[in-house]
Amino acid sequence: MPVPPEKNAAFAAYAHPERLVSTEWLSANLGAPGLKVVESDEDVLVYDIGHIPGAIKIDWHLDLNDPVTRDYIDGQQFADLMRRKGINRDDTVVIYGDKSNWWAAYAMWVFTLFGHPDVRLLDGGRDAWIAEERDMSFSVPQLPAADYPVVARDDSKIRAFRDQVLFHLGSGPLIDVRSPAEYTGERTHMPDYPEEGALRGGHIPTAASIPWAKAAANDSRFKSRTELDAIYGDLDPNGNTIVYCRIGERSSHTWFVLTYLLGFTDVRNYDGSWTEWGNTVRVPIAKGEEPGEAPSRAS
Amino acid sequence: MGSLPESLGDIVEDFRSVDGQDKLQLLLEFSRELPSLPPELEEAAMEPVPECQSPLFLAVDTTDRGSVRLHFSAPPEAPTTRGFASILHQGLDGQSADAILDVPDDFYADLGLSSVVSPLRLRGMSAMLARIKRKLREKM
Numbered sequence: 001m002p003v004p005p006e007k008n009a010a011f012a013a014y015a016h017p018e019r020l021v022s023t024e025w026l027s028a029n030l031g032a033p034g035l036k037v038v039e040s041d042e043d044v045l046v047y048d049i050g051h052i053p054g055a056i057k058i059d060w061h062l063d064l065n066d067p068v069t070r071d072y073i074d075g076q077q078f079a080d081l082m083r084r085k086g087i088n089r090d091d092t093v094v095i096y097g098d099k100s101n102w103w104a105a106y107a108m109w110v111f112t113l114f115g116h117p118d119v120r121l122l123d124g125g126r127d128a129w130i131a132e133e134r135d136m137s138f139s140v141p142q143l144p145a146a147d148y149p150v151v152a153r154d155d156s157k158i159r160a161f162r163d164q165v166l167f168h169l170g171s172g173p174l175i176d177v178r179s180p181a182e183y184t185g186e187r188t189h190m191p192d193y194p195e196e197g198a199l200r201g202g203h204i205p206t207a208a209s210i211p212w213a214k215a216a217a218n219d220s221r222f223k224s225r226t227e228l229d230a231i232y233g234d235l236d237p238n239g240n241t242i243v244y245c246r247i248g249e250r251s252s253h254t255w256f257v258l259t260y261l262l263g264f265t266d267v268r269n270y271d272g273s274w275t276e277w278g279n280t281v282r283v284p285i286a287k288g289e290e291p292g293e294a295p296s297r298a299s
Numbered sequence: 300m301g302s303l304p305e306s307l308g309d310i311v312e313d314f315r316s317v318d319g320q321d322k323l324q325l326l327l328e329f330s331r332e333l334p335s336l337p338p339e340l341e342e343a344a345m346e347p348v349p350e351c352q353s354p355l356f357l358a359v360d361t362t363d364r365g366s367v368r369l370h371f372s373a374p375p376e377a378p379t380t381r382g383f384a385s386i387l388h389q390g391l392d393g394q395s396a397d398a399i400l401d402v403p404d405d406f407y408a409d410l411g412l413s414s415v416v417s418p419l420r421l422r423g424m425s426a427m428l429a430r431i432k433r434k435l436r437e438k439m
Contacts, residue, residue, distance in 0.1 A: 043376075043377060043378060043379045043380070044323070044379055044415070044416050045323065045326060045327055045330060045378035045379045045382060046376065046377075046378060046379075048323065048324075048327050048378070049327070049330075049375065049376075049378050062415070098376065126376075130376075
């Protein structure tokens with residue numbers, strides 16, 4: 001059974017406040033039947049140096065990706081993972097992680113591909129929990145195996161593929177959430193991430209540059225509705241929006257903000273992102289600070 | 300082809316001899332063993348780092364090229380970075396500049412960590428070694 005959503009005045013202005021929980025709420029609800037806490041991090045060891053008591057680790061790279069093909073796991077593999085981790089289909093899953101919930105949002109996005117009904121983010125993630133000096137644990141919970149159904153992955157609603165992005169140019173909003181240096185083409189990979197580089201630098205033509213971190217406050221929590229409205233105010237909430245970054249992780253954070261905090265109706269994450277686009281032969285690329293023009297359909 | 304100093308070679312062997320979760324545990328042990336910076340370097344290590352960059356401070360002391368001193372610092376919340384730094388510290392601190400420059404850039408592939416640490420995350424190790432070598436060449 002899912003756990004009732006948090007009633008929190010601080011979240012009331014968001015479009016879907018039920019998709020967030022505060023550190024106070026989580027602290028008070030730890031151990032509640034039907035609540036499963038999942039940690040997903042960028043740093044593979046962070047969970048092991050202490051985590052929220054009872055939290056299960058799910059590693060995006062190793063657990064949610066197909067080991068061979070560049071794709072996510074399928075319905076059978078996801079069901080196996082959930083059974084191993086002790087998560088039931090009707091459980092409330094609260095995900096949190098390091099670096100402003102960067103990878104937690106990515107894990108949540110993958111859960112959403114499988115339509116897990118109730119998945120929420122911990123506002124502020126690890127940073128907020130630790131800053132408040134809340135309880136940490138080293139013990140890895142051994143939950144009883146769950147009975148999770150095999151549900152086919154649905155890529156149609158929140159995931160975009162390269163050819164769809166190509167077709168989208170000039171017809172709908174596109175957001176590049178990488179750092180400004182990546183957007184302009186000055187960098188072909190993130191500092192220290194040479195293996196996630198691309199042969200060409202720049203951005204997809206027509207993409208607006210709105211770095212993902214603009215949505216996060218200094219304490220890693222999401223900014224207020226008013227602040228977010230100002231940042232994303234030029235976008236049409238009913239438009240068909242595509243977000244991308246380098247491999248789809250930072251754009252998951254923006255996907256969460258647009259979809260659940262601002263109530264955009266149709267936001268898709270292009271997970272191929274720049275590592276696919278910047279390595280693809282003959283796709284159009286724009287360099288510099290201007291979004292650039294959509295290619296003409298005639299070519 | 301380069302070669303590994305004995306100290307680094309031993310660490311590689313230690314990693315090769317364990318599997319799966321034990322490799323992560325070993326990396327975690329290394330991360331705990333990273334020594335603190337000497338006081339004169341602490342302030343320099345407080346510089347902020349740009350978004351997404353591993354918060355790693357590195358100082359290479361080449362006063363004696365026959366025995367290069369390496370100093371690393373990374374916050375507790377970056378254990379993987381600390382683990383990699385600690386491997387390089389225990390494996391290369393006190394070695395000669397030539398011996399360090401001779402270490403193959405991809406030596407970390409032999410740690411066999413790619414099964415438990417995504418290959419994408421292993422970049423930290425090659426980036427660190429590259430930075431050390433660059434500093435050694437600058438000071439030739």
